[in-house]
Each structure stands twice: as structure tokens, then as C-alpha cells.
Amino acid sequence: MTTERRFACLAEDVAPGTAITVPGDPPIAVYHTEEGEFYATADTCTHEKWSLGSDSDLEGCEVTCPLHMARFDIRTGEALCFPATVALRTYATEIDDGKVFVVG
Numbered sequence: 001m002t003t004e005r006r007f008a009c010l011a012e013d014v015a016p017g018t019a020i021t022v023p024g025d026p027p028i029a030v031y032h033t034e035e036g037e038f039y040a041t042a043d044t045c046t047h048e049k050w051s052l053g054s055d056s057d058l059e060g061c062e063v064t065c066p067l068h069m070a071r072f073d074i075r076t077g078e079a080l081c082f083p084a085t086v087a088l089r090t091y092a093t094e095i096d097d098g099k100v101f102v103v104g
């Protein structure tokens, strides 16, 4: 598997406590926690394909998909509760001169 470093967005584009979708193949959700950390996962909920970067609730390092209330740990991608049972793919993030890059 190759490792790719991809420009995602400007750090200032993602307010603390929110997420955005970075379009592409595949689309990636970039999260900015209230604590100031950036994380990235696959954008698509593993339950029924909801866009987590476009519409979700971020609390700490847990994101809730509003469609059926599945929760995921954005650090590991782990599905924390039903109805999701499959983890989200995760990507490393690098902040460089105010820009967010995702790696993976």
C-alpha cells in the first residue's frame, strides 16, 4: 500500500469542535477538536454512507453520525456503538504553515 500526503484544507477552515469534508476519491473528513487537535477519517459513515464531514456532532474525540446515531473514535476510527460495526479508515494529519495535510 502506498502512503500519500495530500493537502486537505487550511487549518482556519475548520472551526474548533467541527469537521469538514475534503472532496476527492475517497472523500475525507477532517476534524478539529475543541482541544486544538486535527484528525482525519474516511468521510463516509460505515453504516449507510452518511457524510460525517458535512453533518455530524463532534464531542471530544467522538463523532456521532446524525442519521442513526452511530459513534466513532476519530483517533482510531473504532465504531463505538450500534448500528455501526465497521471502523472508519483513519489518516494521519500534519499541520504545516497553517495548512492541514492528510497522510495515508
Ligand code: FES
Binding pocket: 045, 046, 047, 048, 049, 050, 065, 066, 067, 068, 069, 070, 083, 084
Ligand atoms: S448512516 Fe451513520 S449511523 Fe446510519
